[in-house]
Amino acid sequence: MGIVRNQSIKNSISFYIGMAIGAINTVIIYPNVFNDHPEHFGLIQIIIAYAIVLSTFSSLGIPKTFIRFFPAIKQKGQLYFLSLITPLFGFVIMSGCYLFLKDEILHLIQASDLLRDNFYYIIILVFFISFYDVLTSISRSFLSAATPIFINEVFLKLYSLIVLLLHWFDYLDFTAFLQIYIAGYLLKFLILFLIQIFNKRLTISFSFSDLNLKKMLSFGTYVLLGGASIMIVTRLDMIMIGTMMDLEHVAFYTVAFFIGNAIKIPGKSIFAISVPLLAKAWEEQDFKKIQTLYEKSSINQLIFGGVLFLCIWINIDEVFSLLPLKFSFGKWVVLFIGLAQLFSMSSGLNGAIIVNSSYYKYDLVTNILLVFVTLLTNYILIPIYGINGAAMATALSVFLFNFIRLVLIKLKMRMQPFTLKTIYTVFILFVIYLLVTYLPLSGIVYFDIIWKSIVVFVIFIPAVLFFNLSEDITLLIKDLRNSFLS
Numbered sequence: 001m002g003i004v005r006n007q008s009i010k011n012s013i014s015f016y017i018g019m020a021i022g023a024i025n026t027v028i029i030y031p032n033v034f035n036d037h038p039e040h041f042g043l044i045q046i047i048i049a050y051a052i053v054l055s056t057f058s059s060l061g062i063p064k065t066f067i068r069f070f071p072a073i074k075q076k077g078q079l080y081f082l083s084l085i086t087p088l089f090g091f092v093i094m095s096g097c098y099l100f101l102k103d104e105i106l107h108l109i110q111a112s113d114l115l116r117d118n119f120y121y122i123i124i125l126v127f128f129i130s131f132y133d134v135l136t137s138i139s140r141s142f143l144s145a146a147t148p149i150f151i152n153e154v155f156l157k158l159y160s161l162i163v164l165l166l167h168w169f170d171y172l173d174f175t176a177f178l179q180i181y182i183a184g185y186l187l188k189f190l191i192l193f194l195i196q197i198f199n200k201r202l203t204i205s206f207s208f209s210d211l212n213l214k215k216m217l218s219f220g221t222y223v224l225l226g227g228a229s230i231m232i233v234t235r236l237d238m239i240m241i242g243t244m245m246d247l248e249h250v251a252f253y254t255v256a257f258f259i260g261n262a263i264k265i266p267g268k269s270i271f272a273i274s275v276p277l278l279a280k281a282w283e284e285q286d287f288k289k290i291q292t293l294y295e296k297s298s299i300n301q302l303i304f305g306g307v308l309f310l311c312i313w314i315n316i317d318e319v320f321s322l323l324p325l326k327f328s329f330g331k332w333v334v335l336f337i338g339l340a341q342l343f344s345m346s347s348g349l350n351g352a353i354i355v356n357s358s359y360y361k362y363d364l365v366t367n368i369l370l371v372f373v374t375l376l377t378n379y380i381l382i383p384i385y386g387i388n389g390a391a392m393a394t395a396l397s398v399f400l401f402n403f404i405r406l407v408l409i410k411l412k413m414r415m416q417p418f419t420l421k422t423i424y425t426v427f428i429l430f431v432i433y434l435l436v437t438y439l440p441l442s443g444i445v446y447f448d449i450i451w452k453s454i455v456v457f458v459i460f461i462p463a464v465l466f467f468n469l470s471e472d473i474t475l476l477i478k479d480l481r482n483s484f485l486s
Helices: 002-033 038-058 062-069 076-108 113-118 120-141 146-168 174-198 213-244 247-283 287-314 316-321 331-346 350-356 360-385 387-413 420-436 445-466 471-485
Strands: none
Touching (some): 002 146, 038 247, 062 076, 062 120, 062 213, 062 247, 076 120, 076 213, 120 146, 120 174, 146 174, 213 247, 213 360, 213 387, 287 316, 287 350, 287 471, 316 331, 316 445, 331 387, 350 360, 350 387, 360 387, 420 445
């Protein structure tokens, strides 16, 4: 787990810096920049949402296929060639559908005039997001997940911040802002592409002779449909709000969703480096290592996500008081999304375990079920509860989805991620919540947020060490203490 711990530290630094910049952007900058025109903020989010969903289809499952087969393939050049030519083929098909069926597509999604006028940006983004995902998989397969994470989480968000400020201070009108904003995705693609060239990871062999294309395409098809289902679900709430309500409510939902979704940031770093190790463990049929990765990913994500969720929820009223009035509702969105993500994180690497096992076809079944449940619950709850209904629908779907995966792994592989330490962690978090709710408040918003958060960490960190809830976290804290003392 040394590689996981070291890479996770680097990744976590990027994720936390990115989270800080993202928080400034989403909670402070966006609402103030677009206070007079929240539909512009909603437009940006809808464009990105559609682009991410469509890029999953255009990549044709290649990113996960690359990671899955990379350890076993000796002729890496052939795998690189396949991984670059396949998304290009998918993009051509996607572009053709847009050119010939544009009016039908816009009518189907009930696009507003603002979205109709800027829909072509989605197609541009699909290309760069698709190939960036492929380049990310190449980096991750070389156990170098930190680079693409830094580019995506730090560079892109910092770039967005600068462009937002230029628009805020009237150096850019909205049209110029949107064009330069979209160009950020081109820049991050070019940077990662040049890094792969510099590290000589893109030696192309124009042949497929040594590849088991039938097996790879079969796996890729299931992963494509499964991955597309996940992406649809993660963006479906926002897309349906845009369709059933309006772009302004997309903007309001985005802010609340970001706050609740922020707790999963620590888990991203653990997941990014653990998946290639998991793929290698499956290749070697090392089930003991798989179980270890499963348990450690679960408890580590629960600890990091749990303490972050606790800090957010105890300060939720203070946080919303800082937002412009138009954006200052959505408290229950934060609760529903936060709890759903916390349960998902505590489930560990369940999705990666299924995808890399011989049971990967079950991943498609669970994903299709997830799409159906999410679509149905959003359709029912959004008209009744608005953006809170969208959050409720997402939470219900995430809980059901992860529960089914946990049961599947337990029945088919005799593995599960939970231990007594899971119960201890949840109990400690609940006790801290009860204690902190009785803390006196000064009425100074920023002071109260900092004061309550410090109390949470002062109690929680010693509790984690005393009960040795996570070996990795205990070792990390000891390493940091020794480094500081030396």
